Amino acid sequence: DADVTQTPRNRITKTGKRIMLECSQTKGHDRMYWYRQDPGLGLRLIYYSFDVKDINKGEISDGYSVSRQAQAKFSLSLESAIPNQTALYFCATSDVRGRETQYFGPGTRLLVL
Amino acid sequence: GNSVTQMEGPVTLSEEAFLTINCTYTATGYPSLFWYVQYPGEGLQLLLKATKADDKGSNKGFEATYRKETTSFHLEKGSVQVSDSAVYFCALLISGNTGKLIFGQGTTLQVKP
Numbered sequence: 001d002a003d004v005t006q007t008p009r010n011r012i013t014k015t016g017k018r019i020m021l022e023c024s025q026t027k028g029h030d031r032m033y034w035y036r037q038d039p040g041l042g043l044r045l046i047y048y049s050f051d052v053k054d055i056n057k058g059e060i061s062d063g064y065s066v067s068r069q070a071q072a073k074f075s076l077s078l079e080s081a082i083p084n085q086t087a088l089y090f091c092a093t094s095d096v097r098g099r100e101t102q103y104f105g106p107g108t109r110l111l112v113l
Numbered sequence: 114g115n116s117v118t119q120m121e122g123p124v125t126l127s128e129e130a131f132l133t134i135n136c137t138y139t140a141t142g143y144p145s146l147f148w149y150v151q152y153p154g155e156g157l158q159l160l161l162k163a164t165k166a167d168d169k170g171s172n173k174g175f176e177a178t179y180r181k182e183t184t185s186f187h188l189e190k191g192s193v194q195v196s197d198s199a200v201y202f203c204a205l206l207i208s209g210n211t212g213k214l215i216f217g218q219g220t221t222l223q224v225k226p
Contacts, residue, residue, distance in 0.1 A: 004156075031212050033212075033214075040218055040219075041218055042117075042202060042216035042217050042218040042219050043157075043202070043214075043216040044216075045213060045214070048212065048213065050212070058213070090156055090157065092157075094212055100212075101147075101159045101162065102159075102212075102214060103159075104149075104156035104157040104158070105156050106154075106155060106156045107155075107156050
């Protein structure tokens with residue numbers, strides 16, 4: 001079984017709709033992250049959470065919100081989707097030690113029409 | 114600010130050719146450096162890492178040396194295989210305990226038989 005899972009894997013939605021992307025992990029890590037990947041731009045950090053009560057904005061948080069429901073679950077919401085939020089979204093986890101590796105989920109491909 | 118710059122792709126090589134993918138960085142403090150690989154349709158996987166100057170990371174025949182004097186972390190492999198075809202991302206972990214990764218834009222490698 002995968003250590004970091006994301007649902008859905010693919011999603012098509014319309015402008016203005018609210019959608020939620022979910023991430024679950026079985027690695028027992030405290031830290032979780034949401035990134036988006038755009039062609040030619042690499043991955044950019046949207047939000048990150050160091051534990052259930054600690055949530056921080058990344059470099060591109062506008063238009064997004066998150067919820068850390070439990071240590072193992074971290075959800076990303078688009079309150080009112082717009083076409084330039086079309087991207088590949090990745091969840092990642094890491095151990096509490098600052099230099100530890102991040103482990104990525106398989107990604108969610110989102111298309112906003 | 115902190116940033117990572119990778120060579121433009123795509124890189125197309127024949128099987129058994131020598132691979133170099135250049136990566137340079139700008140960072141305050143003493144970052145850790147990483148190479149991640151993304152195979153088609155999958156999430157990112159850690160390929161190798163180095164946590165201090167002059168460290169060499171290696172895995173699956175790939176190597177990269179952390180060069181503080183040239184702020185570089187170039188990825189090399191002596192003999193590539195078709196199965197190495199993927200997108201390669203160079204990344205730095207900001208020093209301190211933030212856990213925030215900064216990614217380069219990615220370099221696509223295509224290896225032909």
